[in-house]
Amino acid sequence: MTAVVSAVSWQRSQVIEEYQRVDRKGWEDAIPSNATLVSCALQYRYDSDTPRPIATEVCGEPYTIDTGTGLGQVVQDCVYRVYENYCTYTTMDWLPVETLVTTGEDLRPYWPTFELANEQRQGNSTERYVITFSAAGDSFTYSTTCLLYTSDAADDLLCVDLGDRRIIKKKLPIIFISSTFASMCVHMSPMSFWIFTMVTHL
Numbered sequence: 231m232t233a234v235v236s237a238v239s240w241q242r243s244q245v246i247e248e249y250q251r252v253d254r255k256g257w258e259d260a261i262p263s264n265a266t267l268v269s270c271a272l273q274y275r276y277d278s279d280t281p282r283p284i285a286t287e288v289c290g291e292p293y294t295i296d297t298g299t300g301l302g303q304v305v306q307d308c309v310y311r312v313y314e315n316y317c318t319y320t321t322m323d324w325l326p327v328e329t330l331v332t333t334g335e336d337l338r339p340y341w342p343t344f345e346l347a348n349e350q351r352q353g354n355s356t357e358r359y360v361i362t363f364s365a366a367g368d369s370f371t372y373s374t375t376c377l378l379y380t381s382d383a384a385d386d387l388l389c390v391d392l393g394d395r396r397i398i399k400k401k402l403p404i405i406f407i408s409s410t411f412a413s414m415c416v417h418m419s420p421m422s423f424w425i426f427t428m429v430t431h432l
Contacts, residue, residue, distance in 0.1 A: 233365035240339040240360070245353030246328040246346070251320055258315035270317040277309040285310040326353055 289308040297303050330342035360373040
């Protein structure tokens with residue numbers, strides 16, 4: 231079946247992070263070394279088969295087992311409920327404070343522009359590309375989101391333009407859609423959903 235590229239759209243997002251003081255909770259032995267301890271209290275953490283410094287022995291109901299001698303033996307299963315300090319503390323960490331977004335319905339995606347203030351940095355960048363194919367009176371839409379650092383504009387990408395025609399050969403998924411040289415591109419792999427072959431450019 232031959233499908234025609236009838237529409238494209240894109241969205242690019244840029245997260246801005248700021249270095250801030252935050253309140254957190256966690257087990258005392260996992261608190262970062264640069265954190266400021268606020269308070270701690272003993273809480274149940276895990277069960278142990280052997281005694282621990284701060285633990286409560288908990289036993290189940292006694293029961294009888296066959297010893298093979300004709301006499302039964304009464305046994306009881308016990309574990310030690312271990313308690314450790316669970317604390318509230320403050321520390322410094324990078325937190326998202328703003329997400330900048332650009333969108334379009336053309337073949338010229340661009341990233342948001344921004345200026346970083348003191349104690350700010352660039353966070354994750356995400357891309358979303360959508361290609362709509364028309365074929366036999368129906369529309370087929372394919373989209374994907376990928377992180378900037380996994381984006382690949384390699385030479386083996388199959389680029390599309392409005393009016394391009396493709397033959398849908400097999401129902402297999404798209405791995406991701408990227409952009410390069412002002413064209414929308416589809417990165418294929420043997421495990422993907424749909425494989426397209428260019429027929430002609432209208």
